[in-house]
Every structure is written in C-alpha cells, then in structure tokens.
Amino acid sequence: MEKGSCCDNNGLKKGVWTKDEDNKLRAYIQRYGHWNWNLLPKFAGVSRSGKSCRLRWMNYLRPNMKHGNFTEEEDNVIISLHNKIGNKWSTIATRLPGRSDNEIKNRWNAHLKKRVKDNQTLSRSEHIRALKPDLINLEVNLVKETNLELQDQEEDQIIYPIVSFESSSSSSRSFK
DNA sequence: AATTTCCGCAACCGCATAAAT
DNA sequence: CATTTATGCGGTTGCGGAAAT
Known part of the structure; x- marks a missing residue:
C-alpha cells in the first residue's frame, strides 16, 4: 500500500493525497464547482470526507495557488x-x-x-x-x-x- | 554509515457559526 | 423557534526529509 495511507472508521481515506486523488478532485470541481462538500467526493470518485476535499482544494488545488518561497x-x-x-x-x-x-x-x-x-x-x-x-x-x-x-x-x-x-x-x- | 534529533509542512481535529429543515 | 446539518476557522499533530551527532 501507499505510504501514509490510512482510513477512518467509515473507511474513508486519510493522510497525504495522491496525484490520482488530486486529479479527480480538480477535474470534478473545475467542471461542476463545489455545491456541496459532503456529497462531492462521491461524485468525484474520491474516497475522502467532504471536509478533507474542501481543505485540499482550498489549500492546494485551487487555481493560482503559490507554494513555498515567501517573499x-x-x-x-x-x-x-x-x-x-x-x-x-x-x-x-x-x-x-x-x-x-x-x-x-x-x-x-x-x-x-x-x-x-x-x-x-x-x-x-x-x-x-x-x-x-x-x-x-x-x-x-x-x-x-x-x-x-x-x-x-x-x-x-x-x-x-x-x-x-x-x-x-x-x-x-x-x-x- | 547508522542513528537520532530537528523542522517544515500537509492534513486532521474540535469547535463556532451559518444555513437548512 | 429548535434541531440538525454543512461550512469555515484556528490549534495541533504527525509524517518525512534534512541536519546533526
């Protein structure tokens, strides 16, 4: 299994996001937006909580996000x-x-x-x-x-x- | 070269507030 | 209005790589 992979008591994945999960989430939100974070992961094909998806999007996947190298x-x-x-x-x-x-x-x-x-x-x-x-x-x-x-x-x-x-x-x- | 300690970062958790029923 | 459910926020954790021993 992938390193750091782990599930909560509902069988939803926790820990570091994989490239594949990122792609699915990004693709879904770019097409349909985020109208309901709780339902979104089911439609996007990601086995995560809505909360986890929202965080991932806000902190990392959103367009134009910078990373590191603060001026x-x-x-x-x-x-x-x-x-x-x-x-x-x-x-x-x-x-x-x-x-x-x-x-x-x-x-x-x-x-x-x-x-x-x-x-x-x-x-x-x-x-x-x-x-x-x-x-x-x-x-x-x-x-x-x-x-x-x-x-x-x-x-x-x-x-x-x-x-x-x-x-x-x-x-x-x-x-x- | 092996082991330990340090540290940056991504992600989680609990709580507060907002929105829906 | 009361209760439930969803969202947003800030504190904190813990993984993993870098630096130190």
Missing part, C-alpha cells in the same frame, strides 16, 4: 497584519493572493513568530531605522490601510510592526 514583502504583510489583528489567518490570507490561511499560519508559527519575538525589545524608532529604506513606505502604507479598514483608528495610535532583516547591521539593536 520579504509577503512576510512583512503577515507580520504587519498579525501585529494588528492577531491570529486571524483567513483575514490575513485575503491580503495575500495565492496563499491559504493554512500556509500563512504555518509560515508564522515556523518562522515569523520567532523573528518578531527576537526583536521585541526594539523601540519604535529603532524599528523604523531597522527597516530597509525602500520598504518603509510599503510597510507604513500597508499598516495605515489596514488600520483604516479594520477599525478607523487615529493615526498616532497605529501600531507599527517589528521587522528584522538578516542583512541589516546589528548596530541599532544592541541596546534597548
């Missing part, structure tokens, strides 16, 4: 938004075309959380100095935009995120 800009968007709204992964995902909430959550937990934590002793001005100049405008605009959309805050209450760059000098972060 500095994407990381900054995640950090900025997370700083502002917390673990609202699906909301954050709406700002990153081609990225699923799941992937963003993974990115945060595996990489960005630690990076931000390591820099939490930086003051706001130190944070601003730590930003690469060409990214400051992008960053500030994004944060302003987000603050406006989400809850109409006064500009001086905007919380600026803390972002580090591997290539930047450490001189600005040696004391607090």
